[in-house]
Amino acid sequence: MIKTVFALFFGICSALLVTLVAGESPFHIAWVLTHSAFGSRYDFGMTLFYASPLIFTGLAVAIPFRAGLFNIGAEGQLTMGALAAALVGAFWDVPFGIGCLAAAVAGGLWALPPAILRAYGRGHEVIHTIMMNFIAAGVASWLTLSFFRNPETQNPETMPVVHRFLFQPIAFFHEAPVTWLWLLGPCVALLCAFVCLSTRWGFELSVLGQSERVAHAAGIALKRRRIEALVVGGMLAGLVGVGEVYGNAGCFVLGFSPGLGFMGIAVALLGKKHPLGIIASALVFGALHKGTSDLDFETDRMTRDMSCVLQAAIILSLAAEDILYSKILRRFIT
Amino acid sequence: MRALELKGICKSFGTIVANDSVDLVVEKGSIHALIGENGAGKTTAMNIAAGLLQADRGEIWVQGVHKSPFRQPLDALLCGIGMVHQHFMLAGAMTAFENIVLGSGFMPFSKKKKKEELLALAKKFGILVDLDMPVECMSVGEQQRVEILKVLSRKVSLLICDEPTAVLTPQEVERFFDQLRLLKIQGTSVILITHKLHEVMRVADQVSVFRQGRVVAHSKVSDTNAEALAFAMLGSRVAPVQVIRRPRSADKVLELKNCELKPGAHVSFDVHAGEIVGIAGVEGNGQLELFEALMTTSSLKRSIVVDDRLVSGVIPAWSVWENFILGNQDTFFPHGVADKQKMRQSCMQALQEYGVKPLDCDARFGTLSGGNQQKVVIARALYQQPRCLIAAQPTRGVDLGAVALIHQKLLAARDAGCGIVLISSELEEIMSLSDRIFVLFRGAFVGIFTPDTYDEALLGRCMGGTH
Numbered sequence: 001m002i003k004t005v006f007a008l009f010f011g012i013c014s015a016l017l018v019t020l021v022a023g024e025s026p027f028h029i030a031w032v033l034t035h036s037a038f039g040s041r042y043d044f045g046m047t048l049f050y051a052s053p054l055i056f057t058g059l060a061v062a063i064p065f066r067a068g069l070f071n072i073g074a075e076g077q078l079t080m081g082a083l084a085a086a087l088v089g090a091f092w093d094v095p096f097g098i099g100c101l102a103a104a105v106a107g108g109l110w111a112l113p114p115a116i117l118r119a120y121g122r123g124h125e126v127i128h129t130i131m132m133n134f135i136a137a138g139v140a141s142w143l144t145l146s147f148f149r150n151p152e153t154q155n156p157e158t159m160p161v162v163h164r165f166l167f168q169p170i171a172f173f174h175e176a177p178v179t180w181l182w183l184l185g186p187c188v189a190l191l192c193a194f195v196c197l198s199t200r201w202g203f204e205l206s207v208l209g210q211s212e213r214v215a216h217a218a219g220i221a222l223k224r225r226r227i228e229a230l231v232v233g234g235m236l237a238g239l240v241g242v243g244e245v246y247g248n249a250g251c252f253v254l255g256f257s258p259g260l261g262f263m264g265i266a267v268a269l270l271g272k273k274h275p276l277g278i279i280a281s282a283l284v285f286g287a288l289h290k291g292t293s294d295l296d297f298e299t300d301r302m303t304r305d306m307s308c309v310l311q312a313a314i315i316l317s318l319a320a321e322d323i324l325y326s327k328i329l330r331r332f333i334t
Numbered sequence: 335m336r337a338l339e340l341k342g343i344c345k346s347f348g349t350i351v352a353n354d355s356v357d358l359v360v361e362k363g364s365i366h367a368l369i370g371e372n373g374a375g376k377t378t379a380m381n382i383a384a385g386l387l388q389a390d391r392g393e394i395w396v397q398g399v400h401k402s403p404f405r406q407p408l409d410a411l412l413c414g415i416g417m418v419h420q421h422f423m424l425a426g427a428m429t430a431f432e433n434i435v436l437g438s439g440f441m442p443f444s445k446k447k448k449k450e451e452l453l454a455l456a457k458k459f460g461i462l463v464d465l466d467m468p469v470e471c472m473s474v475g476e477q478q479r480v481e482i483l484k485v486l487s488r489k490v491s492l493l494i495c496d497e498p499t500a501v502l503t504p505q506e507v508e509r510f511f512d513q514l515r516l517l518k519i520q521g522t523s524v525i526l527i528t529h530k531l532h533e534v535m536r537v538a539d540q541v542s543v544f545r546q547g548r549v550v551a552h553s554k555v556s557d558t559n560a561e562a563l564a565f566a567m568l569g570s571r572v573a574p575v576q577v578i579r580r581p582r583s584a585d586k587v588l589e590l591k592n593c594e595l596k597p598g599a600h601v602s603f604d605v606h607a608g609e610i611v612g613i614a615g616v617e618g619n620g621q622l623e624l625f626e627a628l629m630t631t632s633s634l635k636r637s638i639v640v641d642d643r644l645v646s647g648v649i650p651a652w653s654v655w656e657n658f659i660l661g662n663q664d665t666f667f668p669h670g671v672a673d674k675q676k677m678r679q680s681c682m683q684a685l686q687e688y689g690v691k692p693l694d695c696d697a698r699f700g701t702l703s704g705g706n707q708q709k710v711v712i713a714r715a716l717y718q719q720p721r722c723l724i725a726a727q728p729t730r731g732v733d734l735g736a737v738a739l740i741h742q743k744l745l746a747a748r749d750a751g752c753g754i755v756l757i758s759s760e761l762e763e764i765m766s767l768s769d770r771i772f773v774l775f776r777g778a779f780v781g782i783f784t785p786d787t788y789d790e791a792l793l794g795r796c797m798g799g800t801h
Contacts, residue, residue: 198674200667207660213646217629217638218661 003325004272008284010324011317015310022301029306032298033291043290045176049248051286052178053078053240053257055185057264058271058278059192060107060237064125065273066196067229068209069118073111073129074237075261076136081107081238083140085245086252087148089161096165100184100242107238108231110136115230119223125230133261141254148252156254167247181247185279188239192275205229237261266311269318285311335362336398337492337523338383338415343392345378352378354547356392360492360540365514365524367534367555370544370567371705371733376527377420379544380494383525384417385410397491416485417494422477426470430463434484456483460516474616475506482513486522493517494525499533501759503616504794511537529567529734531560543567567734582769583607587722587753588636593627595620596777603772603779605722605753610744612768613757616797620777621726621757628724628755637661637715641726641757647711650700654690655681657699658714665718684713688739705736712740716747723747726757741767761793773797 016026037047057074064071084106088099114132117123141156148158167179196202208215208225215222244256267285271278292307317324338360345353353375360366368376381387383394385404394401396413404410407417424433431449449465456463463479464472472480478498485493499507514524514537526538534541535555543551543566551566585607592600601624605611615621621641629638638661640647648657658681659666666677681695688709690702699707708729715723728744729737744767748754758764764771771788773781773796781796 198672200663200670200672203659203667203672204663207649210649210652211646213640214649214660217640217646218663219638220663 002329003321004270004277004318006329007317007321007324008270008314010328011314012310014317015306015313018309018313019302019306024299024301029295029299029302032295033288036294036298037287037291040174041172042174042176045170045173045178047283047287047290048173048178048182049176049286050289051282052182052185052243052247053260054263054267054282054285055189055279056236056240056243057260058267058282059189059264059275060233060261061264061268062271062273062275062278063192063196063205063236064229064233065268066202066209067205067225068212069226069229069233070126071111071129071230071233071237072126072265073114073132073234073261074264075257075259076129076133077107077110077234077237078240078244078257078261079133079136079140080110080241082241082244082256083143083158083252084238085241086158086161089165089245090148090159090251093162096246099161099165099246100239103238103241103245104235105238107241108235110238111230111234112227115227115234118230119226129230140252144252144254150251157249158252160251161245165246166250177248179243179247181243184239184242185282188236189275189279192236196275201225201228237264263311266315269315336360336395337362337364338525339395339398340379340383341393341395343379343382343394344390345375345382345387346390351547353382353389353392356544356547356549358542358549359552360523360525362397362491362523363518363521364539365518365526365537367526367528367538367541368544369529369531369534369541369563371529371735374544374567374733375547376544377496380417380496380525380527383410384415384494386417411488411490414489414491415494416488416490416492418478418481418485418496418498420496420498420500422481424469424477424480427468429466429468430472430480430483431465433469433480434465434487438488452483452487455487459483459486459520459522460513461486473506474501474618475503475509478502478510479513490522492523492525494527496527497529498526499528499530501617503797504761504790505798507533531563534563535560564734582609583751588628588631588755590627590631593624594777595623595627595774599777601772601774601777601779605755607721607751607753608748609769610748610754610756610767612764612771613755613774614761614764614771614793614797615759615774617759619774621759621774623777624774625724625726625757636722636724637718637720639711639715639723639725639728641730643707643711643730644700648699648707650698652699653696654685654699654702654710655695658684658695658710658717661714662717680717684717685710688713688743703733704731705733708732709736709739712743716743716752719747719750720752723752723754724757725754727759728756729758729760729763737763761790761797765790765793 016029019026019029036043038044057078060074060077061071081103085099085103088094088102110132114125114128117128118125144156144158150157150159167181169177169179204220204225207218207220208222212222240260245252249256263285267278267281270281270284288310289307292304295302295304295306336359340356340358343353343356356375356379370376378387382389385407388403388405401413434452435448452465461479461483463476463483469477469480498510502510517524528534538555541553541555541563542549543563545567583606586604587607588605591602594600613624644650655678659677666673678695685693685695690706690709712728729740744754756764756767771783772779773793775797
């Protein structure tokens with residue numbers, strides 16, 4: 001825990017040092033970041049808004065990761081999830097829960113082919129989930145543009161969902177598009193925490209993640225658990241669609257995700273694969289995202305691309321957290 | 335003249351003291367045996383002497399000269415100390431010659447000349463090795479000879495062998511001992527790490543006994559006997575396990591039919607309730623394949639003890655109780671949800687029953703000593719009272735005290751009606767526990783014995799394929 005927090009701190013500091021090269025004051029940048037992320041109710045609301053999908057994509061990477069599988073396909077899975085949520089909401093008169101279920105199922109189905117290839121065919125899930133991202137992008141734009149396009153706008157988006165499905169922003173956060181749907185993420189994370197830490201399924205997943213041979217000898221059904229882990233990951237990514245469609249856009253907008261699925265990898269790393277850690281780490285990344293978005297106006301030379309630098313520095317520091325801890329932090333502690 | 339002298343060597347790993355002021359004198363031109371239970375510190379002391387580990391304190395004297403501490407194996411080699419490890423360090427696809435010259439420096443050399451030198455050396459020490467054969471095509475005994483020749487080619491005057499006989503057939507052991515005697519005559523000193531007392535009595539001149547990181551006894555072999563050595567090793571006497579053979583029940587718990595272990599070699603056998611079936615054989619003759627086949631054979635309530643505990647048996651970074659659950663998920667997750675209280679309670683009970691130290695189910699598994707680790711593994715496998723147990727090398731790398739306990743528990747499980755498949759390269763273990771013995775050679779059973787029909791010589795010949 002302390003290692004991870006220190007690595008995060010170190011990563012942010014080293015990214016801020018980079019701003020020196022651009023002729024900015026790191027302290028000023030740090031102040032802008034903090035102020036912009038937490039300075040007002042609206043700013044905090046935006047931070048929460050950005051964090052929400054990251055909780056899901058973080059979990060979508062973390063759960064398979066516990067089983068030793070690397071799900072790089074959250075991006076494609078959440079695209080399909082959002083599309084499914086939008087289509088159900090627009091064309092099918094069913095309860096709200098069915099819309100959520102559709103999003104999860106669509107994401108899960110999108111993870112199924114790589115899962116089967118991994119379990120039975122020795123295909124590598126990293127390659128296949130990445131490929132599925134591209135297929136998802138293609139399929140989603142084909143369906144949206146050719147079949148379900150909303151003719152009333154110039155934007156590449158589907159028909160709007162029925163009003164009944166939509167959630168209204170909470171007034172507390174002023175204009176920020178945070179709805180009560182936001183709570184879905186933490187609730188799902190809590191559920192994941194229980195499943196991962198206190199059930200047989202979760203235990204077997206962690207064993208598999210530690211060693212395939214140990215899992216085999218302990219009588220764990222390797223193929224089944226692998227498929228389940230990836231599909232559950234896909235379902236979690238699909239749930240991004242619920243908040244996006246019913247809580248924000250009201251329809252499926254092509255290319256709505258600025259790489260949420262890939263940011264999920266960083267979120268899962270910072271959260272240490274622990275579902276509750278992922279809530280915290282999603283908030284951190286949400287705050288960074290919100291903070292950097294104001295750099296364009298508040299500084300002369302920095303742009304919001306600073307968020308990429310921050311992300312990269314954090315990931316590198318996390319990867320080196322043991323070294324950072326033993327070489328730097330331990331000297332101060334002892 | 336003294337080939338090697340260790341004075342007050344201390345070495346700890348974290349909180350574990352592996353060597354607590356070890357003093358050792360090895361006379362030149364003698365075979366010096368180091369015995370002791372696993373974790374007694376013999377291998378650590380020798381790794382320090384060979385430069386693989388660095389001592390925390392203490393001095394190393396070679397040929398009567400005080401040497402600065404060895405920082406790497408090369409330093410030790412330059413002083414004439416070479417070590418043959420328990421697990422060979424050879425590149426399988428390369429020939430014996432290539433393996434021997436590997437790492438001998440970057441200076442260009444003439445292959446032909448080098449080969450002639452090696453042949454002369456091999457002849458001098460009576461080591462028969464085909465230099466041009468890839469190592470992976472060799473038997474374990476031949477590979478060991480390559481290792482020895484490799485060390486000797488660095489002009490060593492002291493050869494350290496760590497558990498050299500563990501992987502050899504009885505006949506190969508004989509040859510190995512002849513080899514050692516020849517080395518001794520030529521003036522090379524030998525340190526032999528072992529835990530087999532009869533080997534000490536047969537081949538060694540001097541013997542030092544390790545216990546809990548110290549040398550507790552030292553004597554000439556001619557002045558002592560096996561019983562006294564065992565006493566020194568253990569500190570207290572261990573009663574040999576009493577085996578009472580019982581008639582076989584008709585109830586089959588496991589059946590393997592026409593299973594192909596190696597190309598063209600099939601085996602079939604069955605295991606009845608309440609018997610121990612021993613699978614003897616030199617390692618690499620299909621044991622792995624047989625184990626895999628048995629593991630995938632679905633059977634009601636079967637348990638498994640794998641041979642490479644730390645690689646496929648447990649997760650060393652996890653706590654003892656988490657590892658205790660492994661394989662017993664059915665019991666500990668009623669309706670799929672963890673019963674954490676029961677997990678810890680059952681684990682504590684098992685630790686008490688098996689006398690595991692420390693008595694702490696939250697300890698990291700990897701911090702336990704080999705014997706204690708294996709006790710947990712056996713306790714775990716027998717926890718659900720399985721109908722069938724497949725145990726591969728259940729006492730490998732385990733001290734004598736733990737061996738006795740494990741044997742006792744296996745026999746108790748047998749008497750309670752469990753059918754046990756015992757795959758082991760320890761012939762003694764197989765002979766003392768099994769109700770039937772199958773000898774595996776190149777993937778097929780070449781001999782089937784019952785208690786009244788086996789003797790060591792016959793079994794040994796079967797293991798070597800000359801039955």
